[in-house]
Amino acid sequence: MSETTLKATAAASGASATERFLTDKTGTGTPAGGVDAERVNTLATEVITAVHDVIRRHQVTYEEYNVLKSWLISVGQDGEWPLFLDVWVEHAVEEVATAVRKGSKGTIEGPYYVPGAPTLPSVCTLPMRDGESGTPLLFRGQVTGVTGEPLAGALLEMWQADDEGLYAQFAPGIPEWNLRGSVATDDEGRFAVTTIQPAPYQIPTDGSCGRLIAAAGWHAWRPAHLHLKVSAPGHEPLTTQLYFTGDTHIADDVASAVKPELVLDPRPNGRGANEATYDFVLDPTA
Ligand code: MBD
Numbered sequence: 001m002s003e004t005t006l007k008a009t010a011a012a013s014g015a016s017a018t019e020r021f022l023t024d025k026t027g028t029g030t031p032a033g034g035v036d037a038e039r040v041n042t043l044a045t046e047v048i049t050a051v052h053d054v055i056r057r058h059q060v061t062y063e064e065y066n067v068l069k070s071w072l073i074s075v076g077q078d079g080e081w082p083l084f085l086d087v088w089v090e091h092a093v094e095e096v097a098t099a100v101r102k103g104s105k106g107t108i109e110g111p112y113y114v115p116g117a118p119t120l121p122s123v124c125t126l127p128m129r130d131g132e133s134g135t136p137l138l139f140r141g142q143v144t145g146v147t148g149e150p151l152a153g154a155l156l157e158m159w160q161a162d163d164e165g166l167y168a169q170f171a172p173g174i175p176e177w178n179l180r181g182s183v184a185t186d187d188e189g190r191f192a193v194t195t196i197q198p199a200p201y202q203i204p205t206d207g208s209c210g211r212l213i214a215a216a217g218w219h220a221w222r223p224a225h226l227h228l229k230v231s232a233p234g235h236e237p238l239t240t241q242l243y244f245t246g247d248t249h250i251a252d253d254v255a256s257a258v259k260p261e262l263v264l265d266p267r268p269n270g271r272g273a274n275e276a277t278y279d280f281v282l283d284p285t286a
């Protein structure tokens, strides 16, 4: 891919992710939007104090302070706050939010979920372009409750990057719902979805997050992943991601979102596709 295409992609992704978040989640995430003043006081004071501690402990200079200040400004200008927060902060929030669950492990949502993907039957193919590149993947399984009861009519919302690591609606030139769908399970809670196995994913390297990564000598890779939200009436919705065994970045995901329970082991099925099975267990509504 050319340098120009990458640049266009990073900018478009940041702007779209910011707009998406403000459309879907304003009110839950804005300062003091429904959050009690005492709680805001406690959390804001502790975060600010933690920053002061770092400055004193490391004798931070004015030069470093100004580099940080201009970097923080550029994160906003690039529209990369959703990316920054979901890569480096969300995993801790997810851990706290799901600590008492008995059902399937989940992980972070990330910046690229879009509600309202086309509804598909339990046996289906995700919307894709003619000749969509990537190894075909048949992903099948069952959704149950914690006592093993099948959840008929559960909804499996799936979204994923294409073989170039690009997400529809966040990178230009991809059909609106490409590799996105809302799959309804059958009478036994089962599903069988044909898609493509996504490629390892590099977060945009040409924006503010990429500049932080380069400046710190980190890397920008996430292992290849499928994103899912699984929901059923009377149950806690599960937000998760599934990875692929043997992926080099399983052990060092830039977003710290891999858990051992979330790794698929797809096998060639003799019909030109890889096949992987995964069962989801949903907790009852708290
Ligand atoms: C992604 O595709 C993603 O899943 C996360 C968590 C962050 C950036 C891009």
Ligand code: FE
Residues within 6 Å of the ligand: 110, 112, 161, 201, 225, 227
């Ligand atoms: Fe992703």
